[in-house]
Structures are given as structure tokens and as C-alpha cells.
Amino acid sequence: MIKIELTEKQFEALSKKKLADVVTLCATVDSLKQTNPAMAPFLNKFLSNETTEVIYNGGSNAGKPRKLILQNIKPDGAFTAFCIESDSSKSFKLEKVELID
Structure with missing residues (x-):
């Protein structure tokens, strides 16, 4: 038996997925939260489809804030997100993300 606890907002965001x-x-999110507890607020956003603002220390705009809509994350911390500024889906790495409070 698998038990998943979701908030109403998370359920709405995930209801169209298989x-x-x-x-x-x-x-994946639960596992990554155990190994990266400081990133838990960021990782939880993968379950709610929220727009989040981070500083990404990589890519062509390293160190600049980015607004992202998180899409998917792999167990190694590689993830995809829709970047609002560039209007495209891009690949990122969790270890290069800096949270903006």
C-alpha cells in the first residue's frame, strides 16, 4: 500500500498527472528533503506547481534571480523548470540553486 499526503493545492496541481x-x-522530493533539509521549502514547490524565485549559480545568467515554474526532479537533483524570463523549459541542478527569502 502507498500512502501519499497532499494539500488541496498540491492535489490540484498534480491531478492531471499520471x-x-x-x-x-x-x-524523489521526500528523499531529497532528507539529504538536503535546507532545501525542503524549495523541493515542496515541485508538488504544488508554484512559481518560485531563485538565484541559479550556473548557466548563461549565473548569479541572477530567475522566476521558475518547477516541472520535474530526478533523484540526483537534476530538474526541469519553465523559466519565465526566457519563456522556455530548461534543465537545472539542485546544488546550484540559492533560495531567495
């Missing part, structure tokens, strides 16, 4: 994809995403 159940297997949701289970995988939840497991």
Missing part, C-alpha cells in the same frame, strides 16, 4: 508519476515525484 498516478505513477505523482508517486515517483513524491518519493
Whole structure:
């Protein structure tokens, strides 16, 4: 048996995805939160489809704030997100993300 606890906002954001994809995403987020507890607020946003602002220390605009809509994350911390400024989906690495309070 698999038990997934989601807020109403998370359920609405994830309801259009396949159940297997949701289970995988939840497991990945939970695992990464255990190894990167300081990143828990950021990782939780993968479950709610919220826009988030971060500083990304990589890529062509290293060190500049970016507004992202998080899409998916892998167990190694590589993730995809829609970058609002560039109007495109891009790849990122969790270890290069700096949270903006």
C-alpha cells in the first residue's frame, strides 16, 4: 500500500498527472528533503506547481534571480523548470540553486 499526503493545492496541481508519476515525484522530493533539509521549502514547490524565485549559480545568467515554474526532479537533483524570463523549459541542478527569502 502507498500512502501519499497532499494539500488541496498540491492535489490540484498534480491531478492531471499520471498516478505513477505523482508517486515517483513524491518519493524523489521526500528523499531529497532528507539529504538536503535546507532545501525542503524549495523541493515542496515541485508538488504544488508554484512559481518560485531563485538565484541559479550556473548557466548563461549565473548569479541572477530567475522566476521558475518547477516541472520535474530526478533523484540526483537534476530538474526541469519553465523559466519565465526566457519563456522556455530548461534543465537545472539542485546544488546550484540559492533560495531567495
